[in-house]
Each structure stands twice: as C-alpha cells, then as structure tokens.
Amino acid sequence: MFTKAFVSLSPSKKIAYLAIFTAACVGINSISILVTPSITLSFNAAFGFLAGGILGPVGGFSVMFLGDLLGCFTNIFNIVVPNPLVCIASGLLGLIxxxxxxxxxxxFYLRxxxxxxxxLLVCSAGVNTFAIYIFYSSRSVSYWAYLxxxxxxxxxxxxxxxxxxxVLAKIINKVNGKFRIS
Incomplete structure (x- = not known):
C-alpha cells in the first residue's frame, strides 16, 4: 500500500520522508485564503493528492491524518480541539x-x-460535512440543508x-527521477 519507490527506501529515509511530508501538511493546513465570508480556499486536497501519489495510499493517509491532527495544536490563530472525523476526512484526502x-x-488527467x-464526494461533502454538522449545526438546520x-x-x-x-504532479514527474506520480 506504499509506492515501489517509497518501499525501496531505508527505514530511516522512510521515517524522514513521512516526517517531512507531515510537517509540510501542517504548514499547508495553516494557509487558507478567505475568498468570501462563505468560501475559504485551502490547498489540503492538492497536497493530499501529491502525498498519496508519491507515498501511496497508506503513506498519504498517514501524512494527511497526522498533519491535520498536529495542525489543530500548532495554528496560533485558531487553536481547536481535534475532531476525529475531520482528521479521518483529511486522511482520506491522501488515501483516495x-x-x-x-x-x-x-x-493521468482522468485519474x-x-x-x-x-x-469532493467522500471527504468534503461526506465525512467532513457530517463531522462539522454533528458538532456544530445539528440543532439549528437539517443535514441536507447544511450540505x-x-x-x-x-x-x-x-x-x-x-x-x-x-499541474504540480506533472512538474514533479518531469523534475524528479525517483518518485513519480504515475
């Protein structure tokens, strides 16, 4: 459930890659652009795509799950209690x-x-929306209206x-010889 390139690494390099990707995920989680009051642009899905493509499904899930969990504690502007379902939804952004x-x-493009x-369907509209609905909105509006x-x-x-x-995956494939997102 890891890519062949990742499996071929030594154990210490595997840990280093997972740690670097997780740290980058924490950084990506803290960057979001408020486009309108109802739309916040974050880049978690793009990073999850790259992490899953480079490390494989298990590596992608681990990086995104841990990155979201650690991001709850490291965001100095908005420290929140981790919501386990939101962390799972983030993990799925790397697994899928x-x-x-x-x-x-x-x-490649179709995949x-x-x-x-x-x-979009499983993580954002599914698990993430359900998690936030249960924690914050279940008393005030129906789930379908919220969705x-x-x-x-x-x-x-x-x-x-x-x-x-x-676009980043194609650039990585051209520049990087060892890790390819196929």
Whole structure:
C-alpha cells in the first residue's frame, strides 16, 4: 500500500520522508485564503493528492491524518480541539488519490480528476460535512440543508485544488527521477 519507490527506501529515509511530508501538511493546513465570508480556499486536497501519489495510499493517509491532527495544536490563530472525523476526512484526502493514482490504469488527467471528484464526494461533502454538522449545526438546520449550502464552495475549492495538484504532479514527474506520480 506504499509506492515501489517509497518501499525501496531505508527505514530511516522512510521515517524522514513521512516526517517531512507531515510537517509540510501542517504548514499547508495553516494557509487558507478567505475568498468570501462563505468560501475559504485551502490547498489540503492538492497536497493530499501529491502525498498519496508519491507515498501511496497508506503513506498519504498517514501524512494527511497526522498533519491535520498536529495542525489543530500548532495554528496560533485558531487553536481547536481535534475532531476525529475531520482528521479521518483529511486522511482520506491522501488515501483516495493514493489508491487511484497507484492502482488504477488509464489517462493521468482522468485519474487525477477522478481522485479529486471522489475526494469532493467522500471527504468534503461526506465525512467532513457530517463531522462539522454533528458538532456544530445539528440543532439549528437539517443535514441536507447544511450540505447544500456548503456544496458550491466545495466545488470551487476542489476545482482549484485539482488544477494545482495535477499541474504540480506533472512538474514533479518531469523534475524528479525517483518518485513519480504515475
């Protein structure tokens, strides 16, 4: 469940790669751009795509899960109690692209778009929305109304992440010889 390039590394290099990717994920988690009061642009999905594509599904899940968990404690502007379901949704942002990019054959761009589409449905609209709904909104609005108000923003943010993730993956494939996102 790891990529061949990652499996071929020594144990110390594996730990170093996972630690560096996790630290980068914490940094990415702390960067978000407020586009409108209802749309916050973050780049977690693009980073999850790269982590899953480079490290494989298990490595991608681990990096994104730990990055989100540690990010809850390191964001000096908004320290929050970790929501386990949100951490799982973040982990899935690395797992889903890791599975699709390493185990599904076909056109690179179609697999990339499929990865982001499934992340939109499973992670953003599914687990993440359910987690936030249960913790904050279940008394004031129905789940479906809450989901429908979030979907337009999710679609915009995921489309931006898709473009960034696929372009960066192609650049990494041209520049880097050892780790390829196939």
């Amino acid at each position: 692209p890791g599975l699709i990019m390493t185990h599904v054959r076909g056109n 990339g778009v499929l990865s982001f589409f499934l992340c 429908l108000t979030r979907m337009p923003a999710f679609c915009i943010v995921m489309a931006v992440n898709c473009v960034i993730g696929v």
